[in-house]
Amino acid sequence: MTATGQREEDAKFFEEFGYIGPFDVLTPDEVQKIGANLRRQVRLSPNGIYPENSANHDRHLDLPLASWLISHPTILGRIESALGTDVLCWRSSFFPKMPGEAGTEWHQANRFYEFEGKPHLFPTKNENGVYDATAWLALNRVTKKNACLRVIPGSHKKQYFDESRPVQFEGRDASMEVKGERLGFYGYSYEGMKLDPNWAPDPRQECALELEPGQCVIFTSRLLHGSYPNRSEDVRLGFAARYCCEYVKVYPDAETFTMFGDTMPLDNYSTVLTVGEARHDHNVVSKPLPLPAAEQKLVGMGAAAR
Numbered sequence: 160m161t162a163t164g165q166r167e168e169d170a171k172f173f174e175e176f177g178y179i180g181p182f183d184v185l186t187p188d189e190v191q192k193i194g195a196n197l198r199r200q201v202r203l204s205p206n207g208i209y210p211e212n213s214a215n216h217d218r219h220l221d222l223p224l225a226s227w228l229i230s231h232p233t234i235l236g237r238i239e240s241a242l243g244t245d246v247l248c249w250r251s252s253f254f255p256k257m258p259g260e261a262g263t264e265w266h267q268a269n270r271f272y273e274f275e276g277k278p279h280l281f282p283t284k285n286e287n288g289v290y291d292a293t294a295w296l297a298l299n300r301v302t303k304k305n306a307c308l309r310v311i312p313g314s315h316k317k318q319y320f321d322e323s324r325p326v327q328f329e330g331r332d333a334s335m336e337v338k339g340e341r342l343g344f345y346g347y348s349y350e351g352m353k354l355d356p357n358w359a360p361d362p363r364q365e366c367a368l369e370l371e372p373g374q375c376v377i378f379t380s381r382l383l384h385g386s387y388p389n390r391s392e393d394v395r396l397g398f399a400a401r402y403c404c405e406y407v408k409v410y411p412d413a414e415t416f417t418m419f420g421d422t423m424p425l426d427n428y429s430t431v432l433t434v435g436e437a438r439h440d441h442n443v444v445s446k447p448l449p450l451p452a453a454e455q456k457l458v459g460m461g462a463a464a465r
Contacts, residue, residue: 167240173377177312184233190299193224197218197224208220210423210424218253219447220428224454229248242402245406246435254295254396256305262341262385264348271322281407282404290407295368298397299394301370306387307369310366315379318354326347326348367387405442430444
């Protein structure tokens with residue numbers, strides 16, 4: 160299939176089902192070396208641009224290897240299919256799930272209120288359309304047993320939650336049992352956000368997104384998504400890069416943001432232009448970090464191709 164044909168197919172599938180993939184991004188050798196180096200770098204500099212950063216958000220702003228991942232051409236080609244020609248990366252996160260850890264509760268996000276009462280994303284147009292996408296990259300083998308993602312295809316076309324409702328933080332390890340599964344959401348609960356208190360997702364419609372190391376899936380956060388509990392003896396390792404259309408205001412009129420119990424200042428924060436041009440002046444925008452020569456050796460010809 161030609162690149163144009165692939166892009167058209169991706170765009171159609173994303174519009175209909177709310178996700179794209181899985182697809183290959185890194186070779187087995189790359190994912191092993193990159194994963195090991197990222198974990199080492201995070202240990203040596205645990206906070207990045209934030210004074211305290213227990214969840215390791217936005218490490219693409221200080222670690223060139225993470226910046227290389229968010230600007231990987233294979234990922235960006237699919238992101239462009241989903242979101243169009245002008246795209247920012249506005250957040251990245253590492254997502255480990257430890258053995259025995261609860262699954263992530265079914266949820267949706269649109270403007271990413273994230274329990275703060277104010278949106279982190281504010282579209283200046285296309286208010287009711289899709290303007291965000293997450294690229295979730297597997298850094299080891301991810302299966303139902305060790306807590307892979309699950310989605311309900313097509314569910315992005317309907318809103319099941321009111322994410323602007325206030326919800327109390329219950330402690331990072333808070334969880335509940337739902338039909339024999341331990342589920343939680345980093346100390347919060349989406350139960351109180353349901354538009355219909357009696358609604359529950361139909362398990363017959365869910366799709367498990369199992370990934371081999373180096374594979375990726377892209378989805379809009381409007382899609383109902385979550386993860387299984389980790390019933391294995393292995394840590395599940397994932398890296399997620401979040402993108403939005405360039406016309407979206409990111410953290411509008413904010414000096415800090417709070418996420419999962421941590422409050423972080425935005426003094427050193429920037430969106431990163433990954434596709435196209437920055438045509439508005441409502442965000443701080445930077446370019447991806449250059450990859451040092453020593454780290455280019457980890458990624459084969461990938462760095463040279465960019």
